[in-house]
Amino acid sequence: MVVSTSVVIAVAVVLVVLWVLILFIFATSIRIVNHAEVMILERFGRYKKTLLPGMHIIVPIVEQVRPIAWRHRSRTIQNGDAPVISATTERVDMREHVIEFSRQHVITKDTVMIDIDALVYFRIVDPRLAVYKAQNIPDSVELVTQATLRNIIATMTLDDTFSSRDEINYELLSKVKHDVERWGVTITRVEIFDIIPPMDIKLAMEQQIKAERWRRSEVLEVHAPCSRISIKRESMIVNSRGDAARMVLRAEGDRASMLLRATGEAEAKMLSSKAEAQSMESIRAGMLHSIQYYLSNMGIIAITEAGVRAVDYLTAIQYLNVLRSININPSRTSDMRLVLLPMDTVNGVNDLVKLNS
Secondary structure, X not given: OOOOHHHHHHHHHHHHHHHHHHHHHHHHHEEEEOOOEEEEEEEOOXXXXXXXXXXEEOOOOOEEEOOEEEEEEOOOOOOOOOOEEEEEEOOEEOXXXXXXXXXXXXXXXXXXXXXXXXXXEEEEOOHXXXXXXXXXXXXXXXXXXXXXXXXXXXXOOHHHHHHOHHHHHHHHHHHHHHHHHHHOEEEEEEEEEEEEOOHHHHHHHHHHHHHHHHHHXXXXXXXXXXXXXXXXXXXXXXXXXXXXXXXXXXXXXXXXHHHHHHHHHHHHHHHHHHHHHHHHHHHHHHHHHHHHHHHHHXXXXXXXXXXXXXXXXXXXXXXXXHXXXXXXXXXXXXXXXXXOOOHHHHHHHHHHHHHHO
């Protein structure tokens, strides 16, 4: 059986078409969602589910991904302007976004027109609401923020706008955050980074600042001598207090030194008196021992009372000789006086010193 060339060509064309169709179906049925992104899947034009990060297989023609309108700024060019680029994308970015408003004219409570630059940071928390409740999320957030900012500035004077930026940011954030919740969006931060008054008011403010600086310099020059006198007086007071403290410490040190010296001299005298008493007692004991030894050689066993008195007499004579030698010590100066006290008195003083120590 002979197959004609036309049939072969037709079969080849059909196979190629089938292969292309299979590739097309395979390519359109697989969706890969990146991290921090989601997709909204529809079936016959109705919402079906939200595709989370990962690989998903969808039914071609029956199911399709819902696109979302978005905008972003391109990289800043040399003149500082960043053009806004609008686009349509199938992916909903769940990261934080920033909208930089173009400079807008706002009228304050005291009818002064100023220009304000602001930033808004927002993040999509419900992608289904963000796709179906608002046609363009960045535009919607910007318009709501601008309208709210105009209402807030209209209730404030020019001076309040410069001095109450934190209050403006807080009030703007609280109001806008409540308004955009219905779109599945949350506002994370609102920042006013520039307030530009008209040129004539700006010049007047600069002149006022210069006048205030000049006034402060004049005040400082007038009060400078008084400040130097006050500093000198305080320095003298501090020095006098330091001298007084040093004198008190020196007096306390001298007092403690004298007390320690007197205590040492008293203890030395007491020890000397005790040593002399012990010496006399040793002499008396030696005399008694010698007399007893002498009497024992003579055949007398015990010492009579008269013998004891004789020993005491000799001991007293020795004690008087020692006292006389102390009194006539040539090393003592003429203006010094020697005072002799009884042994009982010395012992009493010794007890008092021990109690004090």
